Amino acid sequence: MALKKKKRVQKREELAITSMMDMMTIILVFLLKSYASTEVTVTPSGDMQLPTSTAKKAPELAVQLMVSKTEILVDGVPVLNLTTVQDEENPGQMMIAVPEDEKKGQMITDLYDRLLDKAEQAKALGEASGSEQHAFKGRILLQCDQTLPFTVIREVMYTAGQAQFSEFKFVVYKTE
Amino acid sequence: MAGKGRRTAEEAPLDLVPIMNLVTILIPFLLMSAQFVTLAVIDSTLPAIGPPQEVQEEPDEPPLMLSIAVTDQGFTVLGDNGVVTGEAEEGAEGEEAEGDPEPTIPCAERPCTSAESYDYEELTRMLSLIKDEYPDDQNVILVPEGRIQYEVIVRTMDSTREDKTQKGEDDSSRELFPFVVIAGGAQ
Numbered sequence: 001m002a003l004k005k006k007k008r009v010q011k012r013e014e015l016a017i018t019s020m021m022d023m024m025t026i027i028l029v030f031l032l033k034s035y036a037s038t039e040v041t042v043t044p045s046g047d048m049q050l051p052t053s054t055a056k057k058a059p060e061l062a063v064q065l066m067v068s069k070t071e072i073l074v075d076g077v078p079v080l081n082l083t084t085v086q087d088e089e090n091p092g093q094m095m096i097a098v099p100e101d102e103k104k105g106q107m108i109t110d111l112y113d114r115l116l117d118k119a120e121q122a123k124a125l126g127e128a129s130g131s132e133q134h135a136f137k138g139r140i141l142l143q144c145d146q147t148l149p150f151t152v153i154r155e156v157m158y159t160a161g162q163a164q165f166s167e168f169k170f171v172v173y174k175t176e
Numbered sequence: 177m178a179g180k181g182r183r184t185a186e187e188a189p190l191d192l193v194p195i196m197n198l199v200t201i202l203i204p205f206l207l208m209s210a211q212f213v214t215l216a217v218i219d220s221t222l223p224a225i226g227p228p229q230e231v232q233e234e235p236d237e238p239p240l241m242l243s244i245a246v247t248d249q250g251f252t253v254l255g256d257n258g259v260v261t262g263e264a265e266e267g268a269e270g271e272e273a274e275g276d277p278e279p280t281i282p283c284a285e286r287p288c289t290s291a292e293s294y295d296y297e298e299l300t301r302m303l304s305l306i307k308d309e310y311p312d313d314q315n316v317i318l319v320p321e322g323r324i325q326y327e328v329i330v331r332t333m334d335s336t337r338e339d340k341t342q343k344g345e346d347d348s349s350r351e352l353f354p355f356v357v358i359a360g361g362a363q
Contacts, residue, residue: 017192024199031206040215051330054338055216087323095323141217146291146327150320153329157358161222168358169217172330 040064040171042143047071051146053172062139062169063118067156069096069145074114082152096148098155106158115140115163140165218333220356240310242353243317244299246324246332248287250279251299255306291327296335303352304339316353329358 040059042050047068066073071081080102087093098108119136126135140160144153157168245252281302283293307313316336320329333356342350 017196021192021196021199024196024203027203028199028206031203031210034210034212035206041211042213042215050215051327053216053218053330054334054340055218057217057219059215059217089323144326146325146330148326149322150324150326150329151322153326154322154358157222166222168220168222170220170330170333172216172218174214174216 040141042171047145048143049146050143050171050173052175054175055172056174059141059169059171060139062141063115063122063165064141064143065115065156065160066143067145067148067152069147072108072111072156074111074118077114079114080108080110096152098152103155106155107162108155108159111156111159112163115160115165119164136164137167138165139167139169141169141171143171218330218356220333220358222357240306240313240315241317242303242306242310242313242315243319243359244332244336245279246294246318246320246328247279248283248321248323250282250286250288250294251332253280253299253302253306291325291331294328294331296331299332300335300339300341300352303336304342304350307339307350307352314353315355315357317357317359319359 040061042048045068047070048066064073064075066076067082069082072079080099082096083099084094085097087095102108102110119138123136142153142156142160144156160166160168240255243254245254281295281298284295285293288294303316318329318332318336320332336353336356337351338348338354339350339352
């Protein structure tokens with residue numbers, strides 16, 4: 001009788017851990033699968049909604065130029081703010097645009113200066129490393145909000161082109 | 177003998193606590209760096225600026241120079257010999273010169289109000305027919321109007337890249353015109 005009682009107490013000490021382990025293993029496998037292995041990341045926000053696309057090409061590391069509804073950033077550092085202007089052909093509707101005093105013709109001057117710095121840096125780095133793989137190829141990752149009008153994108157592309165970035169890579173969300 | 181059997185039964189439960197510790201640490205870490213949306217890129221190059229291109233030999237056939245103008249009325253498909261119209265109107269090609277030309281693929285409602293009102297399927301279908309005629313061409317020039325939203329441009333690039341309704345080589349969707357150049361735009 002005494003022996004039986006002691007045994008029951010010992011059994012109660014064990015924690016029923018098996019089911020929890022099952023769950024953890026499944027979660028672990030799932031999370032490992034969705035582990036972010038790419039260098040390029042986006043920070044989603046209300047001002048920045050990338051379009052979706054059926055493109056399959058994986059992004060690679062390059063200078064990141066981000067155009068949200070309110071500002072332009074290069075590698076995460078803000079360069080200038082965007083404004084809204086009246087749409088001339090559709091009165092009453094507002095349109096996102098680059099402020100007139102920020103640009104010379106089609107070129108956005110502040111953005112040009114910043115991108116030129118980036119291009120010089122990348123070139124110096126490429127020369128220092130001496131390898132073909134790291135040579136400056138003028139690649140630029142463009143992250144643009146899906147509602148931006150083409151005028152803004154055209155001016156950004158033109159400016160980037162002037163600053164020796166000619167290989168554009170438009171970053172999009174991939175649809176399965 | 178019986179006592180020995182009893183002892184092995186008591187030793188059986190594994191000590192899972194260290195594994196549990198490991199897993200509980202790994203889960204928050206992986207949750208933090210988990211990626212729930214996957215990114216992709218669409219390549220495009222600037223037409224004018226950049227290192228000079230190698231001078232290519234004169235091809236036997238003239239290049240197609242396929243361009244697609246995106247306006248608030250719809251898509252207008254242009255080739256080297258003028259506006260490509262629908263198949264039915266092919267005989268009347270070249271006769272429409274005065275006034276604003278009709279878009280090749282008009283929107284469902286005009287002017288187009290949202291990215292949904294463009295007929296991307298019809299554009300893919302038409303480009304598929306053009307690809308039949310010019311199987312070696314891979315370039316397309318996009319000419320969007322200034323007010324066209326970025327989303328429309330991306331979706332247009334999607335529909336010019338591949339035809340999902342047809343199977344190409346290696347059982348993927350048929351490739352149409354994967355090299356996109358975005359031109360200055362119609363003002």
